[in-house]
Structures are given as C-alpha cells and as structure tokens.
Amino acid sequence: MDFVFTKEEEKVISEVREFIKKESTPELLKETHELERIYGGKLGREFIKKFAANGWLCPNWPEEYGGLNMSEMLTYMIKDEMTYSGIPHSYVAAHYAGATIMKYASDEIKEEFLLPISKGEIEFALGYSEPSAGSDLLGLELRAEDKGDYYLVNGQKTFNTHAHVADYHWLAARTKFDGPKHKGLSMFIVDLDSPGITIRPMISIADSRTNEVYYDNVKVPKKRLVGEENMGFLYLMKALDYERMFPFGHYRKLFEHLLEYVKETIVDGEPIAKNPLIRQKVAQLATELEAAKLLYYSLSYMLDKGKIPNYQASMEKTFVCDLSQKLAQTGMEILGQAGQLTSDSKWAAISGEFEYYYRWVIVETIYGGTNEIQKNIMAQRGLGLPRA
Numbered sequence: 001m002d003f004v005f006t007k008e009e010e011k012v013i014s015e016v017r018e019f020i021k022k023e024s025t026p027e028l029l030k031e032t033h034e035l036e037r038i039y040g041g042k043l044g045r046e047f048i049k050k051f052a053a054n055g056w057l058c059p060n061w062p063e064e065y066g067g068l069n070m071s072e073m074l075t076y077m078i079k080d081e082m083t084y085s086g087i088p089h090s091y092v093a094a095h096y097a098g099a100t101i102m103k104y105a106s107d108e109i110k111e112e113f114l115l116p117i118s119k120g121e122i123e124f125a126l127g128y129s130e131p132s133a134g135s136d137l138l139g140l141e142l143r144a145e146d147k148g149d150y151y152l153v154n155g156q157k158t159f160n161t162h163a164h165v166a167d168y169h170w171l172a173a174r175t176k177f178d179g180p181k182h183k184g185l186s187m188f189i190v191d192l193d194s195p196g197i198t199i200r201p202m203i204s205i206a207d208s209r210t211n212e213v214y215y216d217n218v219k220v221p222k223k224r225l226v227g228e229e230n231m232g233f234l235y236l237m238k239a240l241d242y243e244r245m246f247p248f249g250h251y252r253k254l255f256e257h258l259l260e261y262v263k264e265t266i267v268d269g270e271p272i273a274k275n276p277l278i279r280q281k282v283a284q285l286a287t288e289l290e291a292a293k294l295l296y297y298s299l300s301y302m303l304d305k306g307k308i309p310n311y312q313a314s315m316e317k318t319f320v321c322d323l324s325q326k327l328a329q330t331g332m333e334i335l336g337q338a339g340q341l342t343s344d345s346k347w348a349a350i351s352g353e354f355e356y357y358y359r360w361v362i363v364e365t366i367y368g369g370t371n372e373i374q375k376n377i378m379a380q381r382g383l384g385l386p387r388a
C-alpha cells in the first residue's frame with residue numbers, strides 16, 4: 001500500500017480546507033451540531049450547494065454526473081475534512097445510495113437523481129429498519145404490492161434518521177411474500193411528501209432526532225423501483241458497505257481538544273500533562289487514532305483498486321466505534337466533574353463536548369449495524385467461520 005497522495009489530491013484538499021475555513025460560520029456550525037451533522041438546515045443546504053459546485057461532494061463520480069472523475073482516496077480525504085471541521089457530512093444519497101444507483105438503477109433514475117445528488121440539491125433518508133427488523137434485515141415486513149403502473153406500499157419503518165429533512169426515502173420493501181426472504185426485497189426511491197406518509201420523531205440518548213415513518217396506502221410509481229424487482233437485498237447490502245466506511249475526523253478534533261486541555265490545565269502548581277497516568281492514556285489514544293487512519297485509508301485504496309470493502313469496512317467501523325467510546329471515557333476521567341456539565345454551563349470543561357460525545361458514541365456504535373453484527377460479518381466473511 002502506498003499512501004502518498006498525488007499533487008492533484010493535495011491541491012484539492014488544501015482548496016477544500018481553505019473553502020471550509022472561509023465559509024463555515026459559527027451559525028452554520030451550531031445548526032450542524034443541532035442537526036447531528038446531517039444535511040437539512042437552511043444554512044447547511046446553502047453551504048453544501050456552494051461546496052458541491054466544485055465537484056467535492058462526489059469527486060469520484062464521472063463528470064457527466066457532477067463528479068471530478070478523481071480517486072476514491074480523495075473522496076475519503078474530503079469526507080474526513082468534513083467530519084473534522086463540523087460541517088454537515090453525513091450524506092445518504094451522495095455517499096451511500098449514489099454508488100448503488102450508478103451501478104444498478106435504470107437510466108431514467110440515473111438521469112433524474114445523480115446530478116441533483118452530486119450538486120447537493122437533494123438528500124435521501126435511509127429506510128431500512130423496522131420494529132421487528134434491525135440487525136436482521138431479512139425480517140423486513142413493509143409491503144409493496146404490484147398494482148400495474150404503481151406499487152401500493154403499507155407498513156412502518158423505525159429509526160429513519162434524515163426522514164424529517166430529506167426529500168426522498170431510500171426504501172427497502174418486501175415485494176415477494178413467499179419463498180426465500182432474501183429474494184423478496186426491492187429498493188425504491190420515494191418522495192417523502194407522498195400522500196399517506198406520516199413521519200414522527202424519536203429522540204436518541206444523545207438528544208438527536210431520528211424518526212418513525214408510516215406508510216398508509218402510498219402509491220409509488222413503477223419507475224421508482226431501483227434495478228430489478230426482488231434484488232433489493234443485494235443493493236441494500238452494497239449501500240451498507242459504503243455506510244460502514246466511517247470517517248472519524250470529529251474524533252481527531254475531539255482528541256486535539258483533550259490534548260490542549262491536558263497541556264494547559266494546572267493542578268497543584270503542576271500541568272496535568274506531567275501526570276504519568278494521563279500521559280499513558282493520551283499516548284494510547286494517539287496510537288489508536290493513527291491505526292484507525294490507516295484502516296480508513298486502506299478502504300479507499302481498495303475502492304480505487306475496484307473492490308468494494310465488505311468485512312474490511314466492518315473492521316474499520318468497529319475499531320473506530322470502540323475507539324470513540326474509549327476517547328469519551330478517557331476524556332470524562334481526565335476532566336472530572338466539569339466534564340459532565342452540558343455546553344450551556346459556564347463551568348463546563350471543553351464547552352461540554354465530552355458530555356455530549358459520551359452519549360453520542362453509543363448512537364454511532366448502533367447505526368449502520370451494531371458492533372456485534374460487524375464482528376459476525378468479520379468472523380463469517382473475513383475469517384471463513386460458519387454462520388452463527
């Protein structure tokens with residue numbers, strides 16, 4: 001593996017950094033934090049359209065679809081910059097669904113959606129989980145019945161995070177009701193303002209919003225079927241591989257803030273940076289962040305070689321999620337009681353960041369598939385162990 005970036009990649013990355021520095025205002029960062037870093041706020045939408053106009057949302061896409069025809073490595077470096085700087089960075093359409101559309105969808109869907117996606121004009125919400133199907137998506141029950149020129153959709157989704165701000169639902173539905181479960185699912189792109197759709201909030205432990213989405217006799221035009229009917233499980237799994245390649249610049253930033261705190265804080269006349277226990281802990285975190293970076297780069301390297309990482313993406317996501325929990329825990333130990341205060345308290349250490357992330361890291365460990373599920377994937381597909 002050779003992680004020397006090309007001159008062109010270096011140039012784009014420095015332009016991206018400059019742009020973010022110039023365009024990201026405190027108001028945008030506040031809105032982004034409140035929306036858990038997803039697209040959807042007024043300022044976020046304005047920002048991302050300007051950002052995407054440079055081809056930076058999907059730089060790996062062909063130029064005809066608004067990309068720069070550049071490497072996956074560059075795409076992943078940009079995503080890392082986005083997470084690091086606190087601007088909206090989680091893009092269902094551009095980063096998870098887009099590649100699946102490009103590979104499997106009809107020309108009509110490609111023409112309608114790919115350019116608006118890469119320009120940051122529209123966003124999707126992931127519509128997989130249901131009350132009785134999370135880890136095991138083969139349990140999906142939401143039904144889409146073929147009625148001639150449309151599908152009639154009925155059922156319930158749960159934990160559909162962007163649904164209240166997105167324009168379209170990237171929906172997994174059952175279209176065949178007997179036979180093997182994995183041969184009975186299909187993917188659809190559904191307008192979220194279709195008659196019969198109701199969206200209700202669910203609030204997570206980190207105060208972030210996700211949603212229940214109800215379908216009551218919703219008519220979805222046939223042309224919105226992605227690829228072939230009953231092949232949806234394959235498409236969904238591919239999109240999940242992309243979701244599990246986890247950028248983690250926000251944790252690099254959090255670590256830097258902890259390091260500054262450790263260097264600047266004096267207790268009993270001594271900087272706490274001299275405390276051997278604290279030095280051990282931050283050195284360990286720095287080592288693991290470096291390892292996470294290499295895992296992350298190796299995924300984009302694989303993509304550039306034409307392979308979609310599968311169990312390798314699970315390894316990276318699990319490693320990063322475990323590391324984020326360790327970082328949050330260590331921060332809390334070092335900051336003591338001031339670390340437990342929320343950002344609105346004047347006594348809060350590091351502006352309450354650790355109080356927030358201590359809760360948020362749990363959320364990230366669950367969505368996109370829990371750590372236990374990722375480890376099952378590694379055991380089965382990576383190590384060749386039998387299915388549990």
Ligand SMILES: Cc1cc2nc3c(=O)[nH]c(=O)nc-3n(C[C@H](O)[C@H](O)[C@H](O)COP(=O)(O)OP(=O)(O)OC[C@H]3O[C@@H](n4cnc5c(N)ncnc54)[C@H](O)[C@@H]3O)c2cc1C
Nearest residue numbers: 126127128129134135159160161204366367368369370372
């Ligand atoms: C904040 C948040 C946002 C989310 N956003 C979205 C979204 O936008 N779209 C979407 O479709 N979904 C979303 N999800 C859903 C998420 O993908 C599921 O919650 C997750 O996959 C777990 O499914 P579950 O909640 O049904 O738990 P379950 O599947 O019931 O699992 C419960 C526990 O059992 C463990 N477990 C289950 N099966 C096994 C097994 N075979 N081996 C070992 N352990 C196992 C799990 O690891 C977990 O600890 C989100 C979830 C959260 C919390």
